[in-house]
Amino acid sequence: MTAMRALSTTVVGLILLFLTLPIIIVVVVSFSSATYLTFPPPALGLRWYAAYFGSEAWLQSTWLSIWVAAVVVVLATILGTLAALGVAHLPKPLRVLASTLILSPLIVPGIIVAIGIYYAFAQYGLVGSPVGLILAHTCLAVPFVVTSVSASLAGIDPRLEQAALSLGATPTGAFFQITLPLIRPGVLVGALFAFITSFDELIVAIYISGSGAVSLPRRMWDDLQFQIEPTIAAVSTLTIVLTAVLMGCAHLLQRRSAT
Amino acid sequence: MMNGVGRGASVSLNDLQKSYGGVTAVAGVTLDIRSGEFLTLLGPSGSGKTTTLTMIAGFETPTDGDIAIDGKSVVAMPPYRRNIGMVFQNYALFPHLTVADNIGFPLKQRGVPKAERTKLVGDALELVQLPGYGARYPRQLSGGQQQRVALARAIVFKPRLLLMDEPLGALDKQLRETLQLEMRRLHADLGITFIYVTHDQEEALTMSDRIAVMNEGLVAQVGRPEDLYDRPDNHFVAAFIGESNFLPAVVRGFEDEVVVAEYNGSLIRAISPSKQRDAGMKVILSTRPERIRFADGAVESPAPQNRLNVTVTEAVFAGERCRYMLRTGDGSSIVLKEPSSAAIRRREVGERVEISWSVADTILV
Numbered sequence: 001m002t003a004m005r006a007l008s009t010t011v012v013g014l015i016l017l018f019l020t021l022p023i024i025i026v027v028v029v030s031f032s033s034a035t036y037l038t039f040p041p042p043a044l045g046l047r048w049y050a051a052y053f054g055s056e057a058w059l060q061s062t063w064l065s066i067w068v069a070a071v072v073v074v075l076a077t078i079l080g081t082l083a084a085l086g087v088a089h090l091p092k093p094l095r096v097l098a099s100t101l102i103l104s105p106l107i108v109p110g111i112i113v114a115i116g117i118y119y120a121f122a123q124y125g126l127v128g129s130p131v132g133l134i135l136a137h138t139c140l141a142v143p144f145v146v147t148s149v150s151a152s153l154a155g156i157d158p159r160l161e162q163a164a165l166s167l168g169a170t171p172t173g174a175f176f177q178i179t180l181p182l183i184r185p186g187v188l189v190g191a192l193f194a195f196i197t198s199f200d201e202l203i204v205a206i207y208i209s210g211s212g213a214v215s216l217p218r219r220m221w222d223d224l225q226f227q228i229e230p231t232i233a234a235v236s237t238l239t240i241v242l243t244a245v246l247m248g249c250a251h252l253l254q255r256r257s258a259t
Numbered sequence: 260m261m262n263g264v265g266r267g268a269s270v271s272l273n274d275l276q277k278s279y280g281g282v283t284a285v286a287g288v289t290l291d292i293r294s295g296e297f298l299t300l301l302g303p304s305g306s307g308k309t310t311t312l313t314m315i316a317g318f319e320t321p322t323d324g325d326i327a328i329d330g331k332s333v334v335a336m337p338p339y340r341r342n343i344g345m346v347f348q349n350y351a352l353f354p355h356l357t358v359a360d361n362i363g364f365p366l367k368q369r370g371v372p373k374a375e376r377t378k379l380v381g382d383a384l385e386l387v388q389l390p391g392y393g394a395r396y397p398r399q400l401s402g403g404q405q406q407r408v409a410l411a412r413a414i415v416f417k418p419r420l421l422l423m424d425e426p427l428g429a430l431d432k433q434l435r436e437t438l439q440l441e442m443r444r445l446h447a448d449l450g451i452t453f454i455y456v457t458h459d460q461e462e463a464l465t466m467s468d469r470i471a472v473m474n475e476g477l478v479a480q481v482g483r484p485e486d487l488y489d490r491p492d493n494h495f496v497a498a499f500i501g502e503s504n505f506l507p508a509v510v511r512g513f514e515d516e517v518v519v520a521e522y523n524g525s526l527i528r529a530i531s532p533s534k535q536r537d538a539g540m541k542v543i544l545s546t547r548p549e550r551i552r553f554a555d556g557a558v559e560s561p562a563p564q565n566r567l568n569v570t571v572t573e574a575v576f577a578g579e580r581c582r583y584m585l586r587t588g589d590g591s592s593i594v595l596k597e598p599s600s601a602a603i604r605r606r607e608v609g610e611r612v613e614i615s616w617s618v619a620d621t622i623l624v
């Protein structure tokens with residue numbers, strides 16, 4: 001028994017190491033003092049963080065990504081929550097059809113979606129503009145909100161809404177006083193996923209950010225194509241930290257809603 | 260007891276119908292519920308009782324027919340304007356609100372100021388015997404306490420009509436009986452109209468002023484509990500409420516109000532409360548097991564009796580009573596229930612005996 005246990009612990013440990021090693025290497029390299037990417041670094045230093053924070057282009061892209069993601073969060077959360085509520089009220093066959101359609105941006109390969117969006121947006125001058133990025137990312141983020149809000153809704157007794165109506169609440173009143181507080185964890189988790197979806201999104205950004213709306217992942221991609229220097233590791237580390245913090249928040253919210 | 264006339268709403272259902280796709284849930288219910296009455300809709304699952312209640316509440320729109328409250332049609336009125344209290348089977352308390360906020364919810368919707376709200380919530384908690392529970396959350400209460408809170412929430416805004424959908428279904432027997440008494444008391448104190456849905460006939464018989472027995476989307480019979488039990492209109496009611504023995508017979512003649520019918524060569528006298536019968540008609544005789552007695556040795560009742568010779572096929576001692584299964588000449592079974600007593604001789608299986616029962620307890624259904 002103990003031998004089996006030791007074996008399974010070792011296997012799980014190795015799998016975890018395999019998954020985290022690239023991240024660890026990136027983090028370590030970001031603190032390198034060398035002028036080129038090398039592991040292990042000859043000495044430690046903060047020069048690449050200094051390079052990042054000193055670069056107008058990097059900071060512009062970071063700021064763009066953050067505010068685009070913030071707008072996406074607002075749009076996707078509102079649209080996704082409304083969609084989840086609407087879908088929940090549909091009769092069963094229509095419900096399946098509607099949720100499949102809503103999830104389709106996740107099912108269709110990303111590059112296909114990206115090409116489609118590129119051609120459609122090009123006609124309306126939305127390529128190379130933050131508005132285009134916001135619209136495209138909202139499409140990609142809505143399914144996450146719908147999924148997470150639907151899961152919250154499924155756990156709510158439909159009779160609570162009836163009870164609220166019988167007690168004199170209007171449908172709007174019942175939504176804001178009863179339904180919304182009960183699905184709040186699902187809405188917040190959906191919002192976090194929407195942020196991460198937009199903030200990390202590369203494929204659509206490659207097609208439509210042009211030169212006027214270069215998001216952070218797009219800047220990283222361009223940078224990697226021309227030169228490989230540790231600034232990219234510093235940017236990656238900051239992105240990883242931000243994403244990890246958000247995922248942690250999402251996890252906490254989900255755990256709180258489960259109890 | 261306070262006089263509650265006028266404080267309760269009267270409800271008229273006129274040929275009320277509801278179908279989903281091709282499936283009929285309610286096939287045409289016509290029922291007048293009086294002001295201040297405790298009326299129970301009783302029926303098996305799928306009989307349309309909950310759908311009828313849901314339409315009165317306004318959560319479902321009738322396919323056809325009308326619902327009038329105090330003489331005014333409410334079919335086009337949304338549920339939140341009907342001012343009807345409703346208690347749900349699973350309580351439907353708002354889990355994120357305290358007991359006080361749950362009970363205060365209907366008052367808040369009506370714009371009652373906070374100070375008055377607090378007072379009314381306190382009164383309501385007092386009424387359901389849960390004073391001091393306001394700050395707790397529903398999940399911290401037992402099932403019975405949650406049901407009391409749901410009740411308080413449904414009456415705190417002084418509706419004239421209270422609907423209850425199997426409110427005691429999830430509770431254990433003892434608690435159910437306590438709450439049945441409390442609801443009777445509350446009904447008497449408030450004087451408002453109660454419409455109560457249940458599939459539990461004992462609950463219906465204990466609590467109601469009148470019962471509407473429902474079957475397959477229609478009202479099978481409406482009446483006081485004792486009327487339904489003693490004078491069932493039809494086979495369904497006789498079989499659904501309590502236990503009944505059924506014997507096939509043919510009408511042979513009439514003696515004033517009494518119908519004389521022939522069963523397997525014996526003449527049995529019966530009453531037919533609901534329908535006109537004609538000679539030669541095939542009918543079914545219905546009698547309650549506890550109204551039949553062994554004829555030998557028993558004190559002879561002055562009322563006119565029916566008699567029949569039977570064979571005991573099964574004898575079960577069940578504490579407060581003995582239950583016998585008897586076979587008649589044509590092989591039909593009759594159940595007889597006798598209060599147990601050490602002074603009464605227990606019958607043996609295989610024994611041939613004569614049984615008797617009152618003509619007034621013999622109903623044609």
